[in-house]
Amino acid sequence: MTRGHRTRGDLALVALLALTLAAAATFLHAALAGGRLDGATREGRNLVAxxxxxxxxxxxxxxxxxxPTQADRHAAFQDHPMALEHFPSGSMMAPPPFFGRTAHDPLAPATASPD
Amino acid sequence: MTPWLQRQRHLIDFTVEALARRKGRNLALLVVYALMVFVLASVLLFSQALRREAALLLAQAPEITVQRLVAGRMDLVPAAHLERLAGLRGVASAQGRLWGYYYDPATQANYTLMVPLTDPPPPGTMQVGPTLARFWRLGVGDVLSLRTHDGRAFPLSVQGILPTDSALVAADLVLIAEADFRAFFGIPAGLYTDLVLKVRNPREVAKVAQKVQRDLPDTRPIIREEILRTYAALFDWREGMVMVLLSGAVLAFMILAWDKASGLSAEERREIGVLKAIGWETSDILAMKLWEGLLVSVFAFLLGYLAAYVHVAAFSASLFVPVLKGWSVLYPDFALTPQVDPFQVFTLFFLTVFPYALATLVPVWRSAVADPDAVMRQ
Structure with a gap:
């Protein structure tokens, strides 16, 4: 290997460096893009409000x-008792919160608290 | 350049030449390896982007939604409930919402019919969501006829189409006037689907929700925090499910990589013997093999990760859409803003790069410490 002569090893290192820089650029891009609300998100937020x-x-x-946030308490098995979940997205969604710690029940025991 | 660096440079050069001699095999490994990283990174980036989008959009959701439950199911809320809640201390305003589902047998899709809280369209007209409009090729002035609860045709003319950019929340919406809604579903005046409350002091939301449930025990208040939590849990769950499904492929790859990395071919063993015979130290051979493992795995990781980023950022994870769609006929078109969680990326890096790089070392060390003559004769 002589000075000034590019070997395959050098090329591999240059390629590695370029890919690393590109990967670092994705962090920057995501940070810049995530920092501002784009038109679509703003439009969506307005409609939600x-x-x-x-x-x-x-x-x-x-x-x-x-x-999902407004569904009956016994969603997803809500069509009739013991109904089997049959929608593909059912496998993609979390089970209703009351299967574990309920999201709504914590409010229930507190109803006796004074005003 | 220091001698140490010079030495590593020569070792890398030698390693790359050695890899190039078995071009087909190593390229195939690199492609499969990068593909695995691509799929895993796509799932992570996509879930992260959806989570962000949901959090941003639903940050504007009602502070408290109040449903009425009868026999454990959602029921219509009487206006008396609304008056009672409007008078609660801490409640700035209370409004009754009217919304419901309409299953359209022609498209085999559910639409969400809703009465806007402000600026409803005039009776006889509707505003439709962008996906629904595209599906029916609707334009302003077109008429769509739906069937009422008692089987009558109910023609509505399109007054406007909701912005395409809002598809993620409005894909299947049909906004109509209150009178039309009540006539369509047969809901008498004085009844609402649910109620939404605005709270004066944001820190009192949970307290107000408690009061709602104390005063009206047949209701179920849902606070905005819970909505956001449900969506965060939903995407965590999805990510977990996809990862479980992918784990089979990941394990298969790990077996392949382990086999490739930890088993030395006769040719590689002979190469090590020759290198030792011509004076290479055991440490040189280990360094050379470590470079080989690192080069292959780091290249595969970077290629896979970058491809995943482009897949999510530029193509909105189009390869996942068929899976996500499920049976949804009206699936929204939406662009995602990528979001990178450095912790997740580094976890993926450690899980994919290091096991491979280390797996290459063990058998090499075993061959490298042996007598060159014996290694070459094996």
């Missing part, structure tokens, strides 16, 4: 997948 929306329209196939 105006209409009082509570959920994303990601899964529109069933009531409890369209509005």
């Amino acid at each position: 105006r209409l009082g929306l509570t959920d994303l329209a990601l899964f529109t196939e069933a009531r409890y997948t369209r509005h």
Whole structure:
């Protein structure tokens, strides 16, 4: 290997450096893009505020997948007792919170508290 | 350049030449390796981006939503409840919302029909969500006929289409006037789907929710915090589910990589023997092999991660859309702003790069400490 002569090893190192810089650039890009609200997000936020929306329209196939936060307490098995979950998005969504620690029940025991 | 650096440079050069001699095998490994990182990183970046989008959008959701439960199911709320809650100390305003689902057999999709809290469209007209409008190719002035609760046709003309950019929250919305909504679903005046409360002091939201449940025990208050938590949990769960599904592929890859990295071919063993015979130290051979493991795994990681970033940032994770869509007929089109969690990226880096690099060392060390003559004769 003579001075000034580029070997395959050097090329590999240059390529590695370029890829590392590109990976570092993604952090910068994400930080810059995440720091400001783009038009779509602003538009969405305005609509959420105006209409009082509570959920994303990601899964529109069933009531409890369209509005997971507003669903019945026994969603996702809500069609009738012992109904099996059959919507594909059901496997993508977290089980209802009351299967573990409930999200709503903590309010219940506190109702006796004074004004 | 210091002698140490010079030495490493020569070692890397030698390693790259050695890798190039088995070009096909190493390229195939690199591609599979990068593909695995790509899929894992795509899941992480996509979930992170969706989580951010949900948190930003739903930060404007109602502070408290109050539902009425009858036999454990959501029921209509009487206006008396609304008056009672409006009078609660700490409540700035209370409004009754009217919304419901309409299943359209023609499209086999559920629409969300809603009465806006402010500026509702005039009776006989509607504003539709962008995905629904695209699905039916609706323009302003077009008429869409829906079927009421008692089977009558209910024509509504399009007064406006909600902005395309709001598809993530408004894809399937149909906004109509209150009178139309009540006639359509047969809901008499004085009944609402649920109530939304504004609270004067944001720190009192939980307290007000407690009061709501104390005063009206048949209700279920949902505070904004819970909505945000539900979505955070939803995306965590999804990420976990996809990771579980992918774990089979990851394990298969690990077996392949371990086999490739920890087993030495006869050719590689002979190469080590020759290197030792011509005077290479055991430490040189270990360093050379460590470089080999690091080069392959770091290249694969960087290529996979960058491809995943482009996949999520530029193509909105289009490869995942068929999986996410499920049975949703009206799936929103939305662009995601990428978000990188350095902790997640470094975890992925450690889990994918280091095991491979280390796996290459053990068998080499075993061969490298042996007598060169014996190694070459094996």
